[in-house]
């Protein structure tokens with residue numbers, strides 16, 4: 001059960017980097033998000049496919065292994081979260097490393113804030129924290145995908161400096177609706193490597 005009345009984060013509290021001892025709290029958060037998705041139609045903002053399997057022992061083992069992986073190896077993951085007054089995770093950002101070594105200069109952002117905790121600045125603080133973390137880690141780009149109709153998320157990402165770099169028409173179909181998916185990127189490193197293979201001029 002949510003404890004929104006006991007939520008007293010001050011504006012300077014940094015999000016917490018989750019570790020193995022936090023996995024159950026994270027799985028409970030994903031369970032609540034799925035419940036909220038059913039009640040409030042949040043599936044319209046994210047496919048939630050990963051959340052469904054959060055309690056699966058294999059998913060747990062995979063997550064712990066990703067958390068332990070160094071940023072120099074494909075498949076790493078870092079999860080930042082805010083908790084309420086009784087320790088429940090209420091907002092969470094996953095930073096996901098790539099599958100291939102050749103993509104190690106990039107990471108993908110995945111974000112959700114529980115409905116009762118939205119519009120309190122937590123989403124923005126999580127994204128800004130992830131950007132600072134990525135900059136310290138000397139990553140060059142952050143990527144994300146967002147449904148084209150997800151106005152609040154688009155507003156947040158644009159506010160912190162993400163720009164649209166592409167769009168997949170009809171990427172998802174859900175309850176007889178077609179959903180476009182927008183690719184956005186945040187550039188951390190202004191310098192590309194000296195030698196660049198490309199077919200179009202740089203922007």
Ligand SMILES: CC(C)(COP(=O)(O)OP(=O)(O)OC[C@H]1O[C@@H](n2cnc3c(N)ncnc32)[C@H](O)[C@@H]1OP(=O)(O)O)[C@@H](O)C(=O)NCCC(=O)NCCS
Nearest residue numbers: 045111112113118119120121122123124146152153155156
């Ligand atoms: C998108 C989401 C993460 C925003 O989190 P949040 O904590 O509510 O956002 P914040 O309070 O930090 O707001 C930061 C900025 O986001 C934008 N924003 C957030 N909610 C908004 C809303 N309902 N309408 C318009 N803009 C909104 C605004 O630009 C806001 O800045 P402002 O306060 O100066 O106007 C949250 O709505 C959410 O979890 N939605 C469901 C899951 C989801 O869509 N995840 C993203 C998938 S890509």
